[in-house]
Amino acid sequence: MLTAIIMIVGLVGVMPTMGAIAGGDSDHNAIWLNYNGTKDTGGIRVDFNKDGEYTLTIKKSDLHSVEYDLTPSCYLDVYGSVDQWYSNIYVVSIKVDGVNQTVKANSVGKHVSLDSYDIFNFKESLEVVVNATGDALKTYNDVEYYVAYNGEVEIVDYLGGQTNLTIPSEIDRMPVTSINFYDCDSLESINIPSSVTSIITKFINCPNLTEINVSVDNSNYSSIDGILYSKNQKCLVRCPEGKEKVSIPDSVTSIGFSAFSGCLNLTGFDHFSDNIEHIDAFAFYDCPNMMDITIPESVTNIGSGAFGYMSNDESYEDIKLDNFKIYCYSNTAGEQYAIDNGFDYILLDGDEPGYEIEILDDGTIKIAGIYGHGYITDFIIPSEIDGRIVTSIGDWAFYWCDNFETITIPDSITSIGYQAFCGCSSLTSIVIPDSVTYIGDYAFEDCYSLESVTLPDGVTSIGDYAFESCNNLTSVTISSNVTSIGEMAFGYTYDYDISEYVKLDNFKIYCYPNTAGEQYAIDNGFDYILLDDEQMIGDLSGDGEITTADVGIINSFARGVTNPTPDQLALADANGDGEITTADVGIINNIARGI
Numbered sequence: 001m002l003t004a005i006i007m008i009v010g011l012v013g014v015m016p017t018m019g020a021i022a023g024g025d026s027d028h029n030a031i032w033l034n035y036n037g038t039k040d041t042g043g044i045r046v047d048f049n050k051d052g053e054y055t056l057t058i059k060k061s062d063l064h065s066v067e068y069d070l071t072p073s074c075y076l077d078v079y080g081s082v083d084q085w086y087s088n089i090y091v092v093s094i095k096v097d098g099v100n101q102t103v104k105a106n107s108v109g110k111h112v113s114l115d116s117y118d119i120f121n122f123k124e125s126l127e128v129v130v131n132a133t134g135d136a137l138k139t140y141n142d143v144e145y146y147v148a149y150n151g152e153v154e155i156v157d158y159l160g161g162q163t164n165l166t167i168p169s170e171i172d173r174m175p176v177t178s179i180n181f182y183d184c185d186s187l188e189s190i191n192i193p194s195s196v197t198s199i200i201t202k203f204i205n206c207p208n209l210t211e212i213n214v215s216v217d218n219s220n221y222s223s224i225d226g227i228l229y230s231k232n233q234k235c236l237v238r239c240p241e242g243k244e245k246v247s248i249p250d251s252v253t254s255i256g257f258s259a260f261s262g263c264l265n266l267t268g269f270d271h272f273s274d275n276i277e278h279i280d281a282f283a284f285y286d287c288p289n290m291m292d293i294t295i296p297e298s299v300t301n302i303g304s305g306a307f308g309y310m311s312n313d314e315s316y317e318d319i320k321l322d323n324f325k326i327y328c329y330s331n332t333a334g335e336q337y338a339i340d341n342g343f344d345y346i347l348l349d350g351d352e353p354g355y356e357i358e359i360l361d362d363g364t365i366k367i368a369g370i371y372g373h374g375y376i377t378d379f380i381i382p383s384e385i386d387g388r389i390v391t392s393i394g395d396w397a398f399y400w401c402d403n404f405e406t407i408t409i410p411d412s413i414t415s416i417g418y419q420a421f422c423g424c425s426s427l428t429s430i431v432i433p434d435s436v437t438y439i440g441d442y443a444f445e446d447c448y449s450l451e452s453v454t455l456p457d458g459v460t461s462i463g464d465y466a467f468e469s470c471n472n473l474t475s476v477t478i479s480s481n482v483t484s485i486g487e488m489a490f491g492y493t494y495d496y497d498i499s500e501y502v503k504l505d506n507f508k509i510y511c512y513p514n515t516a517g518e519q520y521a522i523d524n525g526f527d528y529i530l531l532d533d534e535q536m537i538g539d540l541s542g543d544g545e546i547t548t549a550d551v552g553i554i555n556s557f558a559r560g561v562t563n564p565t566p567d568q569l570a571l572a573d574a575n576g577d578g579e580i581t582t583a584d585v586g587i588i589n590n591i592a593r594g595i
Contacts, residue, residue: 452575
């Protein structure tokens with residue numbers, strides 16, 4: 001008589017041993033059924049000593065030894081441990097509370113994957129029937145495979161050294177329906193055909209893999225930007241370990257078990273879906289360069305070890321990442337995860353945004369980051385925080401704040417750091433005050449919507465790629481005080497189709513004779529218009545200052561009452577977009593009023 005026993009796996013991310021059961025003879029085998037919980041990872045084991053069918057049963061009453069709050073996962077695993085490496089294990093049937101379920105995947109060897117949510121919703125019992133056989137492994141073009149009892153091919157290991165691999169849709173006229181890839185150091189990309197309906201070990205320990213591409217005709221899986229998703233793209237199944245930046249689309253509601261585990265280069269996200277409800281166990285385990293995460297209010301379940309942990313190769317124990325921080329909302333799963341695991345966290349639902357700050361040697365403040373800005377579109381940066389003057393915007397301070405449409409920078413700011421506003425993709429205009437002297441490398445990179453920017457007379461240095469990929473910025477006015485302009489600072493965008501930087505069509509520079517602005521225009525082959533060094537932008541009357549008289553002149557140009565000369569156009573076009581509109585009137589009016 002077979003006995004089911006509870007086996008709790010004590011280490012986060014550590015799977016049950018695949019060898020023979022201790023004390024057993026050479027024929028002694030075991031099958032494990034593992035599942036995810038928000039508290040622990042646990043399993044049931046059934047022992048057997050010959051080929052045949054065996055039934056594994058989990059009863060709710062068996063789980064009294066640990067508090068389980070089962071959460072839906074992208075897959076359930078059945079592990080088989082056999083002395084003969086070539087033995088196969090097939091899933092024959094599944095019952096949930098006595099009701100037969102569709103077997104969505106059959107597999108062989110060490111590991112069986114069942115892509116299903118339903119099996120986690122049992123109220124009384126979950127029953128899985130498996131069949132163990134002794135068919136031998138076969139090889140085909142550097143892959144090892146079995147032929148399942150139903151005549152389908154299941155690839156269980158890859159032995160080759162290719163960088164770009166295409167999985168065959170059939171072997172010996174039999175369809176390839178299941179694949180199992182792990183420890184593939186050479187792989188950089190893999191192409192999965194429509195025949196594959198089950199992916200078992202999902203590319204674990206494949207450090208150079210950056211692209212998982214799935215046929216559009218596949219019935220179970222899909223891919224976006226080289227990331228593996230369920231067919232309906234609601235579940236993010238697996239991110240290749242070689243990825244550094246990821247954008248999670250809004251269709252995603254679930255991040256699967258170990259979906260990002262081992263992504264050693266992952267630092268953060270270009271976009272993180274606000275519709276995510278479930279983050280499964282170990283989802284971001286072993287991501288040492290991801291030092292913080294923002295958890296949306298929509299998240300209701302977070303599995304154990306989901307983030308903030310990594311493995312210790314020497315002790316095989318989990319270690320917490322130093323200084324890992326969680327941004328979350330009060331009374332949510334994100335806050336509870338932070339509390340349960342002892343991580344620092346910052347609540348995002350305060351009345352006002354919060355700032356990460358650095359106090360400089362002179363006692364002033366550098367803004368190093370922001371949180372709790374929610375859905376603010378017109379953002380005003382404070383000139384003081386806690387009674388101290390804000391003089392600097394630090395590196396990455398407002399990185400990918402993609403809800404900002406306008407940003408007001410106070411006249412206390414003197415420098416703007418590296419990638420400070422990079423990725424503020426909704427930003428349409430920004431006025432940089434006269435106090436700013438330095439604009440760092442990539443400061444406004446990927447501000448795709450930026451249509452106008454006013455560079456003040458105070459700016460002397462503009463860094464490399466400072467306004468690169470600002471694709472709607474058609475012109476810029478550069479003052480005579482600018483002495484240094486970095487490589488591709490203006491007028492360029494990155495073309496991903498050819499993987500090169502290209503010049504923006506019809507980009508124009510307004511500048512002064514014999515200045516860095518003119519030299520930049522010449523060196524890069526841009527059209528440019530030279531300005532009168534004695535006049536300033538907006539000074540249409542030529543009296544050396546900007547007054548309401550100048551506002552009136554520009555207003556008449558904007559309304560089409562009068563037409564400007566080329567010289568007047570250069571002086572009236574305050575936002576540098578090549579036209580005189582009410583936006584220019586507003587800018588000059590603010591200057592005249594001293595705002």
